[in-house]
Amino acid sequence: MTIGGLFRRIDRALVAATGCIVVLLIAGALYDRNFLSPDYLLQQLQVAAFLGVIATGVMLVVLLGHIDLSIPWVVTIGGMMSTAAAGHDGWAGSLAIPIAVASGLAIGVINGIGVAYLRVPSMIFTLATNAIAQGLMVVHTSGFAPEDHATPAMHALAVERSILGIPNAVVVWGVIGAGTVVVLKRTTFGRRVYAIGNSERAVYLSRGNVRRIVVACFAIAGACSAFAGVLLAGYSTKAYQAMGDPYLLPAIAAVVLGGTSILGGRGTYLGTVAGVVLVTLLQSMLSIMQISEAGRQVIYGAVIIVMLLVYGRSAKVVS
Amino acid sequence: MTPLLRMEGISKRYGGVRALEAAHLACARGRIHAVLGENGAGKSTLLKIAAGVVKPDTGTIELDGAPIALAGPAAARRLGIASVFQELSLLPDLTVADNIGISDPPTKWGLIDHRAQRRLAEAALARVGATDIHPLARVRDLPLSRRQLVEIAKALARDPKILLLDEATSALTAADVASVFRVLQKLRDHGLAIVFISHRMTEIAELADDCSVYRNGRHVSTFVAGSKAPTEIIEMMIGRDYSSVFPSRSPRSPGPPGPPGPVERSSDPPVLKVTNLSWAGRLRNIDFEIRPGEVVGLGGLDGQGQRDLLLALFGALTGVRGSVAVNGVNVTLSSPQSTQLRGGGIALIPEDRKTEGLMLPMSVRDNLSFAALDQLSRFGFIDQAAEQTAIASMIQLLRIRADGLDGPVAELSGGNQQKVVIGKWLMTRPQIILLNDPTRGIDVGTKQELYQLLHTLAADGAALLFYSTDYAELIGCCDRVLILYDGAIVRVLEGDAISEHNIVAGAHNLATAAQPAAEPRPPGRPA
């Protein structure tokens, strides 16, 4: 595969994802004129921002060749910790967001240690930490829906629009995204992330600190998930049980549809952005058209498969 | 007599690279046919086509005069074509018996008959003299030399008509090689046709009946073995004048003059001083030092701790006892990162370039700059201009040939890939360079370039520690050779004392230098 081929491969994902977005927009507009209104599109971007923040962390982990199945309950922890801290007067209240993000970061670090130092396969280790996170939250809330409310700051971040009418959530996503792009393209850290996805062994023998980088990526993923939980809690002004569950499959799908290989070592953030927008639009469209849940699931799955058949196929084993 | 296997007009392209262009090959029954050529000459591809692993773009293959079309490896096997490639086709998690019987196992009532399969495996192993391998052992637990034997046993188990071997003996011990050669010769006498690729002139001299040379994907010449001199053959392979392979280093090697002047034995303090190094019973009380400009070789039989010593000096082992001092300062080598030291540090050219030296899907550029990233960046941000300049000069220095430097390094030939690995490390300006069998599987032309490079590096003041399974290399490149036996240094050879005879004697831990053997022994592999 020459550089042209490589470009074609990644571009293909971006082109296909963008093309699909355009198709969805047109189809939506045909169904309901309001679909293309700026207001509606901005609202879609706002919803996409929540998924986008989660997908950022997922992408880093997937680039390494791993996966993070602890997203559902780390998101929930983010929501519940921030609202719980908000319930306290004084300094705890103003630190609601950092506390939540720190909780997510901590779980991410544990994930990283399990995967990098204990060498447990990431799928199974993050599965276990997800169960522990759930257990912690069940204990914390005694099984009930928490009564705590989000802080005004959280609400402002998630819902309000400050700059040029663009939702704050989108701006936040943009900032996080820009930072991620810089890190991936311009830093030694980013270069090594891609390399680890290609060959851990070669990176180790080239003086790369593989373990620390893996822990860092899982930590960032945990922080992103928790932060998304904060935003979600801000959006609905409260946290609720299993609020992170609906985001696991879409996050993975968004990353993969954006051209990131599930095996690691390949992918662009722009592709992930396209994937996130695609998934969000698809879900919105399906609910607008009032297709039954059954139909939505089938279409959702079918779209992923068809898209991947276009640009997500592995090479043949035969030379 | 009609050749058993005849390939005509074979062409194969991989993207922009022409692997084979109208190449042909013919091998008769009861003949051993050696295939020679540089890396990139197309030899492996030709054999892979004959084995059904690769499909040719054009050309025909005839078996006993009848044209055949090979749909895949299974089809080739069914026609009686067995093959052994450098990338072993063994399944590491399965047993030896399962591996030998993997295709077309004996069955009973539709299920695999394990008992019959085991008998088959035992017979196959006995045929190659591998009676020490238990059929129920997992291949993963066997050392590489045993695995290669199992691979050969597996190929022979089906009584093939044609046997294709691509560097099939590269990891075998000398005793195994002799044993395998005997088997091959016996089978040849019974009518088996054998086509084999080897970079070792000694093997070819010993085994081959006919030879074919290829260059740049084309057939150059076919002749009866022994009818052409080795230098003539090498010139056919590289297509240019072939003078001394090794740059002269000291008065001990007469011959055509190489690069200017021998390297003076410096009296500077040692760059590397290893004292009482021990590890896990596999390295025992290793003591030696290397001065700037010295090339020290590690010799001895395979698996006596040479590779472990290199890994220990690179920080890839735990529980290492003893001390290592660089420039007089003790260092703790707890990880490869700790090899980054003031003055240059320690570099390791690893054993397997594809899995340990390179990130295959990444570009040549990204691979080259990878180990030096910290030096090419500020506060974690890569200085792109500095990076590109450093890369460009390294490519020029090493004369790395690649159609697309932005293309994946997987597309380069073996020799060029190894150059990328070395270039990656040279960019860190190392003071000590460890080399783990760096010329394994590399063509003659690139080998020559590498020897020259090593000589230049030493002349510039680096200290080199060089493990090689090729005696000619140790004799030609090294100032001193440390012979390891069972993890300890049993013999140190210097200057004129570095000879094939002494290396062999030391390798077998023979205390006195006995008389040279009666029959002339060609240089290269141990006795």
Add this chain to the structure above:
Amino acid sequence: MTSRRATDTRYWLASQRGPLLAAALFTAMFALFVVEHPAGLSANVVNTAANKGVLLALVAIAQTIPVLTSGLDLSVGSVFVLSNCVASSLVAGSPGEVALGVAAVLACGLLCGALNGLVVVIGRLQPIIATLATGAMYTGVALWLRPAPGGAINEDFADVITGSLGDRVPFSVILLVAVVVVIWIPYRRSVLGRAAYAIGSSEQAAYMSGVPVARAKFVAYVLAGLFAAIAGLVLTCLTYSGEANALLGGSYTLSSVAAVVVGGTSLYGGAGGAIGTIFGAFVLRTIGDLLFVFDIDPLSQPLFLGVVLLIAVSLGSFRLLKVKKRLDLYR
């Protein structure tokens, strides 16, 4: 001759280390459970424990087979739920109709598995994401079949599956053993079954050795669908109804992966098997029972489960302490 048999046994034991450990663990845990349970080793206690364990064991066997090929099937839970819905509609009426219904359920599982196989083998999509997507589709079909919980099953049939033989041995366990003997063991000893291990060990080497890679992978996913369907049938026998419970399906999918790992099968493929997985599944189920028997606060149970799971999967890391060559830690 005896020394040869001794070496053979030694090699066999070494290769079965994972499943043997899981079996030992389960035996210890179950013994503890029975000792501490107020009702002791009564038929009811054993039966209930068995039924829950068998359900997860069947789904976990379904997961094991693609994992052997170093793949994954994240749709097993969905096929499980879908089969439950199909069974609740069709396994009713006369014995003949019941037999047809059962055949239909199994066919549904085979079809789902075949679709998975097609997407992975011919589509060449990565199994983890492909089966995630097909799983969503199967859940959708289940929802379409049963928008609300309902349906029924021939009660005589159901009682057979959930009863006990002579009030001692649960039929579900007999079914599990029968399924292993009739399907798994012949598969494991067949060319295609061994091919699955070969592919998981090294797909490239398997191809070069002439192993039928495409066919073996396809069959692996088809079998996964079959086992998941059998599990769905058993579920219907237990609940007497069908419900398109996506959450249940998801939970079973993830638990099946955990059971596979605890049972000693490597997620990288090439080693392991259904027998170890069965014990892994039973270990997981018994943890919950043990927590109940020791009167752990129900609110703390999910946390306990999570911690135990974490410890169980991290146990394998102890062998890392023995590693003297750090390089070997990196694949």
